[in-house]
Amino acid sequence: MKTEHELALTLKTMMAEVPLDEISVTSLTKRCHINRKTFYYHFHDIFDLLTLVFLDENIPGVTETKDINQLMKLIFAYYTKNYKFIDATLNSAGKDLVREFFFNNCYTSFLRYIAAIPDGKKLHINDRKYIARFYSFGYSNSIIYYLSTYKNKTFAGMMNCFNFQSKNVLEDAVNNLLKTKEKKTYVEL
Numbered sequence: 001m002k003t004e005h006e007l008a009l010t011l012k013t014m015m016a017e018v019p020l021d022e023i024s025v026t027s028l029t030k031r032c033h034i035n036r037k038t039f040y041y042h043f044h045d046i047f048d049l050l051t052l053v054f055l056d057e058n059i060p061g062v063t064e065t066k067d068i069n070q071l072m073k074l075i076f077a078y079y080t081k082n083y084k085f086i087d088a089t090l091n092s093a094g095k096d097l098v099r100e101f102f103f104n105n106c107y108t109s110f111l112r113y114i115a116a117i118p119d120g121k122k123l124h125i126n127d128r129k130y131i132a133r134f135y136s137f138g139y140s141n142s143i144i145y146y147l148s149t150y151k152n153k154t155f156a157g158m159m160n161c162f163n164f165q166s167k168n169v170l171e172d173a174v175n176n177l178l179k180t181k182e183k184k185t186y187v188e189l
Contacts, residue, residue: 004042006032008053011046016084020046020092047094054097062105066116068139068169071109072162075102076155079147090148099144106136113170120174131173 010032014023023046029036043049059078065071079086089098110132114120120128142161150157166172 003032003034003038004049004052005056007034007039007042007049008056011049012053012085015088016082018088020050020088020094050089050094050097054101057101059105062109063112065109067113068110068162068165069159071106072139072159073155075105075143076158079153083153086147090144095144095148098147099140102143103136103140106139107132110135110170114174117171117174119171119178122178123174127177131170131177135170135173 007028010028011023014028014031025036025039025046028046028049029039039049043052059074061074062071065074086098089095111128114123114128114131123131139162143158146158146161147153
Protein backbone atom coordinates (compact mmCIF):
# COMPACT_ATOMS: atom_id res chain seq x y z
CA MET A 1 0.00 0.00 0.00
CA LYS A 2 1.31 3.43 -0.90
CA THR A 3 2.34 5.62 2.02
CA GLU A 4 -0.25 8.29 1.16
CA HIS A 5 -3.08 5.80 1.23
CA GLU A 6 -1.82 4.13 4.38
CA LEU A 7 -1.81 7.53 6.08
CA ALA A 8 -5.31 8.28 4.74
CA LEU A 9 -6.71 4.98 5.99
CA THR A 10 -5.05 5.46 9.38
CA LEU A 11 -6.41 9.01 9.68
CA LYS A 12 -9.92 7.78 8.89
CA THR A 13 -9.58 5.06 11.53
CA MET A 14 -8.22 7.48 14.13
CA MET A 15 -11.02 9.97 13.44
CA ALA A 16 -13.53 7.28 14.35
CA GLU A 17 -11.81 7.12 17.76
CA VAL A 18 -10.90 10.73 18.61
CA PRO A 19 -11.77 14.23 17.34
CA LEU A 20 -9.67 15.50 14.46
CA ASP A 21 -8.20 18.35 16.51
CA GLU A 22 -6.70 15.77 18.88
CA ILE A 23 -4.85 13.94 16.12
CA SER A 24 -1.31 15.11 15.63
CA VAL A 25 1.10 14.32 12.85
CA THR A 26 3.25 12.60 15.48
CA SER A 27 0.45 10.30 16.67
CA LEU A 28 -0.56 9.54 13.09
CA THR A 29 2.95 8.72 11.90
CA LYS A 30 3.61 6.69 15.04
CA ARG A 31 0.59 4.54 14.34
CA CYS A 32 1.71 4.07 10.71
CA HIS A 33 5.28 3.30 11.80
CA ILE A 34 6.73 5.97 9.56
CA ASN A 35 8.86 9.04 10.12
CA ARG A 36 7.29 12.51 10.51
CA LYS A 37 9.44 13.72 7.63
CA THR A 38 7.75 11.14 5.40
CA PHE A 39 4.38 12.67 6.26
CA TYR A 40 5.61 16.16 5.36
CA TYR A 41 7.11 14.83 2.15
CA HIS A 42 3.56 13.97 1.01
CA PHE A 43 1.34 16.47 2.84
CA HIS A 44 1.43 19.99 4.24
CA ASP A 45 -0.79 19.19 7.22
CA ILE A 46 -3.56 16.92 8.52
CA PHE A 47 -6.21 18.77 6.46
CA ASP A 48 -4.22 18.14 3.30
CA LEU A 49 -4.34 14.43 4.15
CA LEU A 50 -8.05 14.65 5.01
CA THR A 51 -8.63 16.04 1.51
CA LEU A 52 -7.00 12.91 0.08
CA VAL A 53 -9.26 10.74 2.24
CA PHE A 54 -12.33 12.31 0.64
CA LEU A 55 -10.83 12.18 -2.84
CA ASP A 56 -10.30 8.42 -2.36
CA GLU A 57 -13.74 7.82 -0.81
CA ASN A 58 -16.58 6.47 -2.84
CA ILE A 59 -20.13 5.47 -2.13
CA PRO A 60 -20.58 1.89 -3.33
CA GLY A 61 -23.27 1.52 -5.99
CA VAL A 62 -23.76 5.24 -6.60
CA THR A 63 -22.98 4.97 -10.31
CA GLU A 64 -25.79 2.42 -10.77
CA THR A 65 -28.56 4.47 -9.17
CA LYS A 66 -31.51 5.42 -11.35
CA ASP A 67 -33.14 8.13 -9.25
CA ILE A 68 -32.68 10.53 -6.36
CA ASN A 69 -34.35 8.23 -3.83
CA GLN A 70 -31.87 5.42 -4.57
CA LEU A 71 -28.99 7.89 -4.36
CA MET A 72 -30.17 9.21 -0.98
CA LYS A 73 -30.48 5.63 0.33
CA LEU A 74 -26.87 4.95 -0.63
CA ILE A 75 -25.66 8.24 0.87
CA PHE A 76 -27.45 7.44 4.12
CA ALA A 77 -26.07 3.87 4.10
CA TYR A 78 -22.57 5.31 3.55
CA TYR A 79 -23.12 7.69 6.47
CA THR A 80 -24.41 4.86 8.71
CA LYS A 81 -21.33 2.77 7.95
CA ASN A 82 -18.92 5.71 8.43
CA TYR A 83 -20.81 7.88 10.93
CA LYS A 84 -17.94 8.28 13.40
CA PHE A 85 -15.60 9.49 10.68
CA ILE A 86 -18.22 11.75 9.06
CA ASP A 87 -19.37 13.19 12.40
CA ALA A 88 -15.75 13.86 13.39
CA THR A 89 -15.18 15.66 10.10
CA LEU A 90 -18.41 17.64 10.43
CA ASN A 91 -17.24 18.78 13.87
CA SER A 92 -13.92 20.01 12.51
CA ALA A 93 -12.57 22.63 10.15
CA GLY A 94 -12.86 19.96 7.45
CA LYS A 95 -16.67 20.20 7.35
CA ASP A 96 -16.62 21.57 3.80
CA LEU A 97 -14.86 18.42 2.59
CA VAL A 98 -17.93 16.37 3.56
CA ARG A 99 -20.20 18.88 1.83
CA GLU A 100 -18.06 18.74 -1.32
CA PHE A 101 -18.00 14.93 -1.19
CA PHE A 102 -21.80 14.72 -1.08
CA PHE A 103 -22.12 17.51 -3.66
CA ASN A 104 -19.87 15.66 -6.12
CA ASN A 105 -21.82 12.42 -5.71
CA CYS A 106 -25.11 14.27 -6.23
CA TYR A 107 -23.79 16.29 -9.17
CA THR A 108 -22.48 13.35 -11.21
CA SER A 109 -25.63 11.35 -10.46
CA PHE A 110 -27.97 14.23 -11.28
CA LEU A 111 -26.19 14.83 -14.60
CA ARG A 112 -26.71 11.16 -15.42
CA TYR A 113 -30.39 11.31 -14.43
CA ILE A 114 -30.97 14.44 -16.53
CA ALA A 115 -29.31 12.81 -19.55
CA ALA A 116 -31.75 9.88 -19.15
CA ILE A 117 -34.78 12.19 -19.30
CA PRO A 118 -36.00 12.25 -22.93
CA ASP A 119 -36.33 16.05 -22.97
CA GLY A 120 -33.01 16.37 -21.14
CA LYS A 121 -31.23 15.66 -24.39
CA LYS A 122 -32.83 18.79 -25.88
CA LEU A 123 -30.90 20.95 -23.43
CA HIS A 124 -27.39 22.20 -24.03
CA ILE A 125 -24.82 20.53 -21.75
CA ASN A 126 -24.36 23.81 -19.86
CA ASP A 127 -28.08 23.90 -19.08
CA ARG A 128 -27.96 20.32 -17.81
CA LYS A 129 -24.95 21.23 -15.66
CA TYR A 130 -26.79 24.27 -14.32
CA ILE A 131 -29.74 22.14 -13.19
CA ALA A 132 -27.48 19.46 -11.71
CA ARG A 133 -25.38 22.04 -9.86
CA PHE A 134 -28.45 23.87 -8.50
CA TYR A 135 -30.05 20.73 -7.09
CA SER A 136 -26.74 19.28 -5.92
CA PHE A 137 -26.17 22.37 -3.76
CA GLY A 138 -29.64 22.02 -2.30
CA TYR A 139 -29.40 18.32 -1.59
CA SER A 140 -25.83 18.28 -0.28
CA ASN A 141 -26.47 21.27 2.00
CA SER A 142 -29.67 19.68 3.30
CA ILE A 143 -27.82 16.42 3.99
CA ILE A 144 -25.10 18.30 5.90
CA TYR A 145 -27.71 20.27 7.84
CA TYR A 146 -29.55 17.08 8.79
CA LEU A 147 -26.41 15.17 9.80
CA SER A 148 -25.07 18.14 11.76
CA THR A 149 -28.29 19.01 13.54
CA TYR A 150 -30.27 15.89 14.39
CA LYS A 151 -29.21 13.42 17.08
CA ASN A 152 -31.32 10.42 16.06
CA LYS A 153 -30.64 10.05 12.38
CA THR A 154 -32.88 7.94 10.16
CA PHE A 155 -33.30 7.68 6.43
CA ALA A 156 -36.91 8.89 6.74
CA GLY A 157 -35.72 11.86 8.80
CA MET A 158 -33.15 12.80 6.19
CA MET A 159 -35.73 12.45 3.42
CA ASN A 160 -38.00 14.86 5.28
CA CYS A 161 -35.41 17.53 4.45
CA PHE A 162 -36.48 17.09 0.83
CA ASN A 163 -40.25 16.77 1.29
CA PHE A 164 -40.76 20.08 -0.52
CA GLN A 165 -39.52 18.44 -3.72
CA SER A 166 -41.74 16.68 -6.21
CA LYS A 167 -41.00 13.08 -7.10
CA ASN A 168 -39.81 14.15 -10.56
CA VAL A 169 -37.90 17.25 -9.51
CA LEU A 170 -35.22 16.98 -12.21
CA GLU A 171 -37.73 16.22 -14.96
CA ASP A 172 -39.78 19.22 -13.82
CA ALA A 173 -36.64 21.40 -13.90
CA VAL A 174 -35.80 20.25 -17.43
CA ASN A 175 -39.35 20.92 -18.65
CA ASN A 176 -39.47 24.34 -16.96
CA LEU A 177 -36.16 25.36 -18.50
CA LEU A 178 -37.29 24.20 -21.94
CA LYS A 179 -40.53 26.20 -21.58
CA THR A 180 -38.56 29.28 -20.51
CA LYS A 181 -36.25 28.93 -23.48
CA GLU A 182 -39.21 28.54 -25.85
CA LYS A 183 -40.79 31.73 -24.49
CA LYS A 184 -37.53 33.64 -24.85
CA THR A 185 -37.13 32.46 -28.41
CA TYR A 186 -40.70 33.49 -29.20
CA VAL A 187 -40.32 36.90 -27.54
CA GLU A 188 -36.98 37.55 -29.24
CA LEU A 189 -38.45 37.00 -32.72
